[in-house]
Amino acid sequence: DAMVIQNPRYQVTQFGKPVTLSCSQTLNHNVMYWYQQKSSQAPKLLFHYYDKDFNNEADTPDNFQSRRPNTSFCFLDIRSPGLGDAAMYLCATSREGRGTGANVLTFGAGSRLTVL
């Protein structure tokens, strides 16, 4: 039944070792988001795709990259993770527009990243 699936759920990496987190959706939503949430903080938007259009937040570090090869999949690449990148990474999707259900976020269960 899961409609937004994130893998892996838990990722342990070493300082500086690249990591890729994946997100897939079965909803055919046109917008996909990556949020970073650190303990006791609000989820922070890293970037989002409107269809294939990539939108990077101004304060997202260059260390973070994203790919969306098709509607269903989106990836978050962390090129050189630092200790400060340890967080929960949430993927979400939405259908932009008007009417019932538009703009409501559907989340995955998150990927928790630990950096040693």
Next chain:
Amino acid sequence: ILNVEQSPQSLHVQEGDSTNFTCSFPSSNFYALHWYRWETAKSPEALFVMTLNGDEKKKGRISATLNTKEGYSYLYIKGSQPEDSATYLCAFLGTGNQFYFGTGTSLTVIP
């Protein structure tokens, strides 16, 4: 960066107690206010989408109100149950089409 604030940060209540918490957001450029419920080890799930000043929404024992002129929303839980234990996140959606989240209120209902 928009400021969305939630209070309290955490709350412990006894089973059967009613409780409420607050989300404050900017009163300008408002499009919608969302409430999400996030249980441990699960995905955050949408509870309410509120768009009009004065909106009141209800789902079972949970209800929410919206005041866009003064920039706040209240979430109420009547007769809290252990299964209500979760983090409740509010998200402000402005006319710029971006969500801004609060830090959440962590609710623990003690049996």
